[in-house]
Amino acid sequence: MTIHADAMHAITDETRDTVDGVLAYARTRALYENVPLDKPVTPDQLAETAAGSITAHGIGAQRATALFADVLAPTCLSIDHPGYVSFIPSAPSKAAIAFDLVVSASAIYGGSWLEGAGAVFAENEVLHWLAREFGLPEGAGGVFVQGGTIGNLSALVAARSAARLRNAENGLADPPRFKVVCSSEAHSSIVSAANVMDVEVVPVPTGADGRLHGDAVASALDEHADAVFAVVVTGGTTNFGIVDDIASVASVTKSRGVWLHVDGAYGLAAMLVERMRPTFAGVELADSVIVDPHKWLFAPFDACALLYRDPAQGRAAHTQHAEYLDTLTERPDWNPSDLAVQLTRRSRGLPLWFSLATHGTDQYRASIDHGIVLARDIADEIERRDGLSLVRDPQLSVVVFRREGWTMTDYQAWSDRLLDDQIGFVVPSSHRGEPVLRFAIINPLTTFAVLSGILDTLR
Ligand SMILES: *Cc1c(COP(=O)(O)O)cnc(C)c1O
Numbered sequence: 001m002t003i004h005a006d007a008m009h010a011i012t013d014e015t016r017d018t019v020d021g022v023l024a025y026a027r028t029r030a031l032y033e034n035v036p037l038d039k040p041v042t043p044d045q046l047a048e049t050a051a052g053s054i055t056a057h058g059i060g061a062q063r064a065t066a067l068f069a070d071v072l073a074p075t076c077l078s079i080d081h082p083g084y085v086s087f088i089p090s091a092p093s094k095a096a097i098a099f100d101l102v103v104s105a106s107a108i109y110g111g112s113w114l115e116g117a118g119a120v121f122a123e124n125e126v127l128h129w130l131a132r133e134f135g136l137p138e139g140a141g142g143v144f145v146q147g148g149t150i151g152n153l154s155a156l157v158a159a160r161s162a163a164r165l166r167n168a169e170n171g172l173a174d175p176p177r178f179k180v181v182c183s184s185e186a187h188s189s190i191v192s193a194a195n196v197m198d199v200e201v202v203p204v205p206t207g208a209d210g211r212l213h214g215d216a217v218a219s220a221l222d223e224h225a226d227a228v229f230a231v232v233v234t235g236g237t238t239n240f241g242i243v244d245d246i247a248s249v250a251s252v253t254k255s256r257g258v259w260l261h262v263d264g265a266y267g268l269a270a271m272l273v274e275r276m277r278p279t280f281a282g283v284e285l286a287d288s289v290i291v292d293p294h295k296w297l298f299a300p301f302d303a304c305a306l307l308y309r310d311p312a313q314g315r316a317a318h319t320q321h322a323e324y325l326d327t328l329t330e331r332p333d334w335n336p337s338d339l340a341v342q343l344t345r346r347s348r349g350l351p352l353w354f355s356l357a358t359h360g361t362d363q364y365r366a367s368i369d370h371g372i373v374l375a376r377d378i379a380d381e382i383e384r385r386d387g388l389s390l391v392r393d394p395q396l397s398v399v400v401f402r403r404e405g406w407t408m409t410d411y412q413a414w415s416d417r418l419l420d421d422q423i424g425f426v427v428p429s430s431h432r433g434e435p436v437l438r439f440a441i442i443n444p445l446t447t448f449a450v451l452s453g454i455l456d457t458l459r
Pocket of ligand 1: 088146147148149150152187189234236237238263264265266267292304
């Protein structure tokens with residue numbers, strides 16, 4: 001049998017059927033009334049049921065789709081299940097899910113204006129809206145990158161590059177090892193970024209309220225003086241949703257001329273809710289900011305909005321130079337690739353753009369507020385119930401609590417049962433050595449009834 005090189009690409013009955021079949025499955029999955037939670041199986045079990053799909057002649061789209069739908073997908077947790085409240089969930093809007101397919105179908109290169117002008121423009125509309133919401137000045141801008149980890153890394157690389165340039169301008173030598181200051185509660189991706197960059201992390205203790213404050217940062221800057229190239233504040237810690245005292249830290253970094261980065265991967269979305277804005281005071285002074293649309297802005301995996309107060313500083317650090325790229329980099333165009341650790345990029349901001357354009361910003365504010373209100377309500381319910389107590393009052397949409405008298409073994413057995421029974425996905429966590437439970441509420445379909453139903457099983 002001859003194999004034609006274009007068989008996968010040409011428009012034939014077969015390729016048409018493939019596209020139709022896949023879109024039909026995607027449509028069914030996107031519109032499930034009751035999303036199954038599903039659960040993992042062992043590698044051995046999958047080896048038995050799912051191995052052997054890669055063959056010389058192909059198994060055909062129908063069989064491959066069936067294999068995914070019937071065997072593989074049911075072993076992947078549905079992050080958008082209303083009872084999925086572990087880690088930080090994701091609950092993409094229907095509009096965003098659907099448009100993600102369009103991004104794939106449209107073969108857009110999102111790295112340069114020359115290649116993706118309209119897509120870059122639409123992404124920038126979203127980025128500029130976010131920048132305005134966060135109080136950043138006109139001229140602020142950025143890029144959608146894969147996730148908060150890459151966003152934090154890219155921002156910190158830009159911060160170090162700015163410190164190096166400033167040292168060079170002032171005839172100063174760089175320190176033997178640059179240092180980054182953050183709270184002891186900062187996300188693990190800051191340590192990860194520091195490892196990649198080979199810089200030292202200076203962890204600063206938080207106050208009794210769990211927040212990083214300016215005076216503690218000032219002492220750290222006194223001690224480590226000229227080696228510190230950036231201070232990271234967290235706009236909503238992953239564990240508790242605690243927002244650092246950004247304003248007091250910002251006044252210290254401004255007076256010392258140190259880069260301020262706000263890691264708002266999870267929590268900064270809450271700033272879109274008017275009454276929450278004071279909690280985030282000081283964000284407007286940041287040199288760089290991140291927020292993950294795949295967390296609390298209802299976009300599918302994976303997207304992080306990275307914003308610079310002065311995008312030129314991101315460009316100075318990240319623009320890749322190569323002969324084959326000169327035609328792009330020597331233009332005055334807005335090229336998203338120049339602003340982060342990446343070159344080729346998917347226009348991963350487009351699903352959020354489409355959903356925001358479709359529904360408007362008021363809908364976003366209301367859907368985010370749902371999580372904040374529900375966190376408060378379920379926290380009150382926890383306090384009312386015998387045998388349950390809060391570890392601390394929720395500030396955003398994370399609720400941490402304990403079941404009195406339970407050990408980690410009890411929590412784990414309960415959590416496994418909850419998943420087995422397909423009620424919810426709540427994994428035990430720990431706080432200062434004490435095992436605890438944690439609800440992270442993102443999904444507008446997660447209701448008081450869903451969560452109190454989970455509490456009912458804690459007996
Ligand atoms: C989730 C999170 C990150 C990491 O983001 P990813 O998208 O998972 O890479 C960083 N910081 C905070 C505060 C987070 O909650």
